[in-house]
Amino acid sequence: MRSRFAPSPTGLLHVGNARSAVLNWAYTQKNKGEFILRIDDTDINRCKKEFEISIKENLDWLGLKWSRTFNQSSRKKIYEKHINQLKDLKRIYPCFETEEELSLKKKALLSSGKPPIYDRASLRLSQEEINKKLSEGFKPHWRFKLEDKIISWNDSIKGKVSFDSKNLSDPILIRGDGSLLYHLPSVVDDIKEEITDIIRGEDHISNTAYHIQLFESFNSKIPNFAHHPFLTDQKGKGFAKRLGSLSIESLKNDGYENITILNYLLNIGSSEDINPETKIDNIVNNFDLKNISNSSAKFSDNVLTSLNSDVLKIYDYEQIKSKIKLSKNNIDLKKLWKFSQNNIDFLKDVETWLDTIDATIEIGKYDIPNSLVEAALEFIPEDPFSYETWDNWTKSINAKTGLKGKGLFMPLRLILTGKDKGPELKNFLPLLDKETLLRKFGKI
Numbered sequence: 043m044r045s046r047f048a049p050s051p052t053g054l055l056h057v058g059n060a061r062s063a064v065l066n067w068a069y070t071q072k073n074k075g076e077f078i079l080r081i082d083d084t085d086i087n088r089c090k091k092e093f094e095i096s097i098k099e100n101l102d103w104l105g106l107k108w109s110r111t112f113n114q115s116s117r118k119k120i121y122e123k124h125i126n127q128l129k130d131l132k133r134i135y136p137c138f139e140t141e142e143e144l145s146l147k148k149k150a151l152l153s154s155g156k157p158p159i160y161d162r163a164s165l166r167l168s169q170e171e172i173n174k175k176l177s178e179g180f181k182p183h184w185r186f187k188l189e190d191k192i193i194s195w196n197d198s199i200k201g202k203v204s205f206d207s208k209n210l211s212d213p214i215l216i217r218g219d220g221s222l223l224y225h226l227p228s229v230v231d232d233i234k235e236e237i238t239d240i241i242r243g244e245d246h247i248s249n250t251a252y253h254i255q256l257f258e259s260f261n262s263k264i265p266n267f268a269h270h271p272f273l274t275d276q277k278g279k280g281f282a283k284r285l286g287s288l289s290i291e292s293l294k295n296d297g298y299e300n301i302t303i304l305n306y307l308l309n310i311g312s313s314e315d316i317n318p319e320t321k322i323d324n325i326v327n328n329f330d331l332k333n334i335s336n337s338s339a340k341f342s343d344n345v346l347t348s349l350n351s352d353v354l355k356i357y358d359y360e361q362i363k364s365k366i367k368l369s370k371n372n373i374d375l376k377k378l379w380k381f382s383q384n385n386i387d388f389l390k391d392v393e394t395w396l397d398t399i400d401a402t403i404e405i406g407k408y409d410i411p412n413s414l415v416e417a418a419l420e421f422i423p424e425d426p427f428s429y430e431t432w433d434n435w436t437k438s439i440n441a442k443t444g445l446k447g448k449g450l451f452m453p454l455r456l457i458l459t460g461k462d463k464g465p466e467l468k469n470f471l472p473l474l475d476k477e478t479l480l481r482k483f484g485k486i
Contacts, residue, residue, distance in 0.1 A: 043075035047101075047108075048228065050082040051094035054289035057307065057341055058243070058273045060104070064307045065241045065270060068329045069107045075336065079111035084222045086115070088382040098288040103322055104300050105322050114227045118377065121222060124230050124260065125215075128186070133259050134215060136182035137164035139174050160211035162184070184224070186256065193251045198268035199334050200244070205251040225249065229256040237265050241331070244269040268331060271338040278340070288341065297388030299323070302350040311339025318352035351387045366392055366435040373399070374473065381469040399473055401460030403483050409452040416441040418454065419483055425476050427457045432468035457482055 049055065049064040055063075060457060070077040079101070083089040098111075128134040139147070148158040165187065167175075175182070194204035215226045232240065232253075257264045275288070293303055302318075305325050309316040312333040319325050354362075359376050366375060366389055373396060382395040405415060410470050421438035423431045436454070440446050456462055458479075480486045 043070065043073050044078060044236055045239045045241065046078040046080050046232070046235065046237050047106075047267065048080040048082050048231075049097050050085065050088075051090055051097060052085070052088040054291050055097045055100045055267050057288045057290065057303075059289050060100070060303075060305045061270065061273055061310075062242050063106060064104070064304060065268075065334075066239075067108075068308055068326050069239065069241060069331055070317070071326045072329055075238075077107070078107045079108040080231055080235075081111065081113040081115075082224065082227070082278045083113050083115045084224075086221070089115075096291060096359070099245055100294070103294060104304055108372065115224055117227070117231070120234065121227055121230055125184075127213075130257065131259060133187050136167075136172060137185050137214075138167075138180050138182050138396070139164065145334060157209060158211070158222065159209065162212065164347060165212075175384045181218040181220075183214050185212040186215050186252065188212055188252070188255055193254050195250065195254065195264070195267055198241075198266060198331055199271075200247070200269050200336060203247065203250075203269075205248070207251075207255075209448045210248065210251060225256065226253055229260070232265060233260060233262045239266045241270065242270040244271050248465060250445050268334075268422050269337065270334055273310065273341045276340055276342060278338075291345075297390045298346065298350050299353055299389075302346065302353050305353075306346055306349055309333075311335045311337070316345075316349060318349060318356060320353060320356055322429065353481055354386055355384055356387065357383065362389060367427070369393060370394060370396060371463050373402065376470050377469075381465050381473060385465045395465065398459040398461065398464070398470070399478070401458075402484075403456060403460050405457060405484060407458060408453070408456070411443070411445065413443045414439065414445055414453055415457075415483065416448070418457075419480075419485065422476060422479060422483075423439070424473070425472055427471045427476075429468055431471045435471075 045066040047066050047262070049059060049063070067077050069075075075391075079098070081094055081097075090162055094285075101108075125134070144160075147161065151158045164182075164185070172182075188207040188210060190207055192204055192206055194202065197203045213225055214223055231237075250269070252262060254264055290303065294300075300323065301320055304322065305319050308315060308329055312322060312335060314328070314330075314333050318392050319328075359379050361381075363375060366379075368375060368378070378392060378396060382392050386392060402416065417439040420442065421435060423435050436450060439454075440450060443450075451467070454464065455464065455467060458467060458474075477486060
């Protein structure tokens with residue numbers, strides 16, 4: 043089987059569009075198929091090379107690998123061949139209405155309570171009338187003539203979907219300037235690349251009705267279709283890629299792990315719980331298209347951040363050692379990771395816990411028992427500190443003062459880190475030495 047992702051390079055890759063890519067990729071991986079990246083760049087006025095580069099970099103960063111990629115802008119001759127086939131079959135016809143005329147027709151139909159379906163006025167033109175308009179310099183746009191019948195398919199997400207072609211306008215395939223709209227290049231490429239499965243947003247459902255008739259007109263096998271609901275923001279609004287809202291680039295820069303985003307986009311809006319994962323293979327093996335809900339799912343920053351935090355909790359040191367660059371070179375990163383990993387949302391947050399090594403407070407300004415300070419100094423550990431040092435030290439302080447629980451641990455936490463909460467202090471002491479500890483108690 044083969045699937046594809048076909049972005050238009052008109053803006054940054056946002057989470058809504060990336061979800062289509064992730065679903066197609068995972069479905070292909072699960073079925074041992076082939077994933078193809080197609081760049082829909084026929085709109086020369088809006089498509090930018092820098093966006094194409096960015097989209098590819100973001101997909102690669104997410105972990106989506108494609109077997110091959112191509113640009114529609116390089117396939118003009120192929121499309122022309124198929125356009126001529128449609129002309130020979132009389133399945134496309136020239137239309138001469140201006141945008142203003144079409145707009146007035148649409149308004150008139152809507153005001154009279156009728157659906158805004160094109161009336162096929164140009165289809166009734168004689169060849170003599172067509173030639174006259176062409177000789178007068180009119181540049182036609184070309185519409186695809188839909189056959190009068192029910193168009194239906196079994197959608198892998200939506201179930202049974204059907205359209206009566208009488209309720210659809212003949213779609214425009216070619217603009218007046220000769221540029222192509224989405225429909226023809228998409229179908230032709232799906233035929234040429236032998237695409238078997240297409241997973242895309244539900245905004246394409248009516249397009250699929252058009253495309254099925256295009257596939258039929260070329261005597262080609264119709265792929266399997268699945269249309270997933272939109273992702274919305276917390277207010278229920280859709281994402282606009284040209285505004286960069288929740289782009290993959292911005293999430294990457296914010297510090298989210300690629301595995302977190304991949305996992306979230308695959309499982310949001312599904313019947314399955316989203317559990318933290320650190321291995322792509324496990325995410326793919328757990329994926330099932332049948333679990334995708336038929337209703338829109340709200341994208342939550344809080345849920346994504348929580349998932350990212352949970353992923354970091356199960357990372358081992360080998361998975362992060364090349365990702366973290368500390369501002370201090372004399373720190374044992376492995377020990378710092380053990381100390382901080384259960385208390386961060388992003389890898390960059392490790393740096394904030396690095397600051398606690400040098401943190402000091404004026405003990406006299408806080409309500410800390412003198413007996414605790416005296417006992418802590420009396421039993422201060424000797425270098426080097428290990429992961430058993432904390433328990434041994436606090437047991438001695440407890441035996442001397444009788445302090446325990448919060449009465450013992452909270453003041454020590456404040457003295458050692460300058461904070462009233464944070465990671466386990468038994469994992470903090472191995473980052474220190476006796477001299478640093480004495481300084482925190484104001485003895486150096």
